Amino acid sequence: MTWAISNELSARDINTAYGWISAESYWAKGLPRTFFERSVANSLCFALHDATGNLRGFARVITDKATFAYLCDVFVCATVRGQGAGRALMGAIIEHPELQQLRRWMLVTRNAHKLYEHYGFETPENPERIMVRLDPGIYARLSSEGS
Structure with missing residues (x-):
């Protein structure tokens, strides 16, 4: 399969990606x-x-483009999973010119470890050093408040 990868999203792309992330993602x-x-x-x-x-x-990278990048919202449409789409997307991300020579990349995944390991991601050597502040119910609360 031939894939085209861009950093530009049309309004239609944003609508589609939003539908995936807000309705189909676990995160x-x-x-x-x-x-x-x-x-x-x-x-x-x-x-x-x-x-x-x-x-x-679709994927997003939150980064300072110098030292750190956080890979998130990686989503591949179910109809093309297993056809190299995830690898093509990850290859474009890792090879992006503005993301070279970063000291640290991070991501959180529940079920795609094998994909990310192919690109050098691994379990942290010292996970006890990593801390998070998480509010998993925020979207439900905002929805119920009408925000």
Whole structure:
């Protein structure tokens, strides 16, 4: 399969990616549209299109483009999983000129360890040094408050 990867997202791409992330992802179900749009505006985004121009994959990188990058919201459409789409998307991300010579990359995944290991990601040597501040119910609370 031939893939085209771009850092430019059309309004249609944003609608599709938002639908995936807010409805189908395990990590951001119920994400408010305004939050998604703000996250896209403040990230280096990657859109993976098939030969007909349809969005088939999406990812964001939050980065200072000098020392650190956090890979997130990686999503590949179910209809093309297992066809090299994830590898094509990851290859474009890792090879992006603005993301070279970074000291640290991070990501969180529940089920795609094998994909990311292929690109050098591994379990941290000292996980006890990593801390998080997580509010898993925020989107549900915002939804119930009408925000």
